[in-house]
Amino acid sequence: MNIWSAISAVAAAIGSGGAQMVDRIVQFLVSVGDGRGDRAVAFTVAMIALSAKMAKADGVVTGDEEIAFLDVFDIPAGEERNVIRLFNLAKQDVAGFETYAERLAALFPGDEDIRVDILDALFHIAKADGVVHEHEVAYLTRIAEIFGLDARAFDQVFARHVRAEGDPYPVLGIAREASNDEIRSHYRRMVVETHPDRLIARGVPEEFVRIANDRLAALNVAYAKIAAERGM
Numbered sequence: 001m002n003i004w005s006a007i008s009a010v011a012a013a014i015g016s017g018g019a020q021m022v023d024r025i026v027q028f029l030v031s032v033g034d035g036r037g038d039r040a041v042a043f044t045v046a047m048i049a050l051s052a053k054m055a056k057a058d059g060v061v062t063g064d065e066e067i068a069f070l071d072v073f074d075i076p077a078g079e080e081r082n083v084i085r086l087f088n089l090a091k092q093d094v095a096g097f098e099t100y101a102e103r104l105a106a107l108f109p110g111d112e113d114i115r116v117d118i119l120d121a122l123f124h125i126a127k128a129d130g131v132v133h134e135h136e137v138a139y140l141t142r143i144a145e146i147f148g149l150d151a152r153a154f155d156q157v158f159a160r161h162v163r164a165e166g167d168p169y170p171v172l173g174i175a176r177e178a179s180n181d182e183i184r185s186h187y188r189r190m191v192v193e194t195h196p197d198r199l200i201a202r203g204v205p206e207e208f209v210r211i212a213n214d215r216l217a218a219l220n221v222a223y224a225k226i227a228a229e230r231g232m
Contacts, residue, residue, distance in 0.1 A: 052090035053097035168222035
């Protein structure tokens with residue numbers, strides 16, 4: 001079963017019963033039992049649900065936010081309606097976003113990397129309308145707390161997407177006091193860890209490689225700025 005067949009199955013299993021969406025999703029994911037594919041489906045369904053909740057975080061659901069998920073995923077023709085259906089059900093569900101985040105954390109116990117991937121993707125969607133609203137930042141901060149991510153991890157993701165201050169050090173996730181050699185070594189390691197194959201191995205769907213591409217672009221810009229400042 002590929003990821004989009006699985007999403008269709010989730011949509012069919014949920015039917016019109018939005019009130020029990022979370023439990024039915026979790027039950028489905030546990031039942032399919034095919035290893036890494038489960039993680040990709042879990043990632044995708046959780047992104048749909050959390051994105052839908054986030055779209056209301058600033059009190060206004062914009063068209064840009066509603067289509068951002070479709071934009072960042074390479075969804076096969078004909079499957080968009082299932083994604084939109086889950087998105088709309090998640091918006092209507094009585095369960096709060098914290099429930100989705102808690103269930104997702106339980107599906108990926110102790111896996112900080114994929115939790116950072118999810119937070120990264122949510123920031124990408126949050127900025128789809130051109131600005132990350134303070135209520136969206138509060139929403140994403142709460143998700144990070146539920147995920148057990150510390151302030152350093154959150155600040156690094158935040159800096160990658162909200163770079164108005166122009167400070168490249170948080171983007172790289174390294175202290176300003178670091179030596180040139182430490183910065184070079186850290187940057188190279190981050191580039192390797194950001195390769196799409198690394199994300200796919202963690203359970204991020206192949207269709208979502210834009211997370212890696214955007215992250216790599218931010219790292220390159222930050223490193224270039226530091227290198228220019230230091231004459232490296």
